Amino acid sequence: MRWPAVLALVLLSGVAQGAELKSPFRDCGECPEMVVVPAGSFLMGTVPRPGESLPRAEREPVLMRIPKSFALGRFELTRREFRAFLRESGYEAGVGCRVWNEAEERFELDRARGFNQPVEPRVPRDDHPANCLSFADAKAYVGWLAKKTGKPYRLPSEAEWEYAARAGSTARYPWGEGADEGCEFANLYDLAGHEHAAFAAEYAHCNDGFAGLAPVGALRPNAFGLFDMIGNVAEWVEDCYTDSYAGRPRDARAWIWTGGCNLHGLRGGSWLSPPAQARVAVRGAAEPTLRASDVGVRVALDLEAR
Numbered sequence: 576m577r578w579p580a581v582l583a584l585v586l587l588s589g590v591a592q593g594a595e596l597k598s599p600f601r602d603c604g605e606c607p608e609m610v611v612v613p614a615g616s617f618l619m620g621t622v623p624r625p626g627e628s629l630p631r632a633e634r635e636p637v638l639m640r641i642p643k644s645f646a647l648g649r650f651e652l653t654r655r656e657f658r659a660f661l662r663e664s665g666y667e668a669g670v671g672c673r674v675w676n677e678a679e680e681r682f683e684l685d686r687a688r689g690f691n692q693p694v695e696p697r698v699p700r701d702d703h704p705a706n707c708l709s710f711a712d713a714k715a716y717v718g719w720l721a722k723k724t725g726k727p728y729r730l731p732s733e734a735e736w737e738y739a740a741r742a743g744s745t746a747r748y749p750w751g752e753g754a755d756e757g758c759e760f761a762n763l764y765d766l767a768g769h770e771h772a773a774f775a776a777e778y779a780h781c782n783d784g785f786a787g788l789a790p791v792g793a794l795r796p797n798a799f800g801l802f803d804m805i806g807n808v809a810e811w812v813e814d815c816y817t818d819s820y821a822g823r824p825r826d827a828r829a830w831i832w833t834g835g836c837n838l839h840g841l842r843g844g845s846w847l848s849p850p851a852q853a854r855v856a857v858r859g860a861a862e863p864t865l866r867a868s869d870v871g872v873r874v875a876l877d878l879e880a881r
């Protein structure tokens with residue numbers, strides 16, 4: 576089903592009336608800082624422009640309702656936070672990470688690389704996003720965090736992710752329609768990246784200041800106070816990936832099925848993404864075993880138990 580643009584604008588009035596942003600919080604010293612995302616509704620997907628070709632996965636939008644407020648990581652999970660998990664749990668960060676080979680302009684599996692030995696960032700800092708994490712690593716982390724805090728930490732659903740990333744925006748990007756206006760908000764493949772690597776892909780014609788991974792929160796947040804939803808590292812969501820929204824739950828629940836998924840959703844694109852691949856509705860996916868230098872985690876939390 577296609578949605579006429581005028582109808583879409585009417586439907587997308589969005590965030591619950593009277594919602595006001597609450598202060599961020601964290602449940603322990605090395606726990607992720609959390610932002611309360613208000614309840615609301617939104618159109619998930621992209622209304623195609625006349626003549627525009629978009630993947631089926633996003634071009635048949637669905638009206639979604641997020642019935643209750645929830646909390647989402649203010650930032651991508653950081654190296655410091657993931658290291659606390661490794662230290663306290665004894666979990667081993669595996670090796671074998673998909674990295675970008677600049678010389679050959681392609682991704683390749685580097686069996687010697689992993690969270691502890693990333694190619695990027697070249698000089699890792701505590702506040703860089705944790706990367707080279709598989710879906711299982713992400714689940715292990717949120718499981719540990721839930722046990723440690725006694726609170727229902729988990730991965731975000733795909734609906735929650737897009738709702739939170741849009742933060743009330745109906746545009747192609749949370750900041751508006753143009754990729755070239757996004758360098759204040761998102762670390763993508765931009766002039767800085769192009770000057771450094773110059774691989775053959777479209778780039779944003781502005782300078783976000785980062786040719787590689789940026790520390791979390793280096794750029795401006797969206798209207799919900801969330802940083803780096805678009806770009807930097809792509810983020811795992813709980814949902815199995817499908818190539819259509821037909822039949823999916825129309826609320827905040829993740830769309831998963833017993834027996835496991837061949838592919839899980841990845842959202843937001845990364846610092847390596849051409850801007851068109853980092854639009855807010857673009858649906859990425861990967862095998863749950865994939866560890867990649869451009870993939871990380873953002874945690875979510877149910878609030879009813881608080």
Ligand SMILES: [Ca+2]
Pocket residue numbers: 762763764765767768783784785786787846
């Ligand atoms: Ca960049």
Ligand SMILES: [Ca+2]
Pocket residue numbers: 651803804805806807808809810843844
């Ligand atoms: Ca991100």
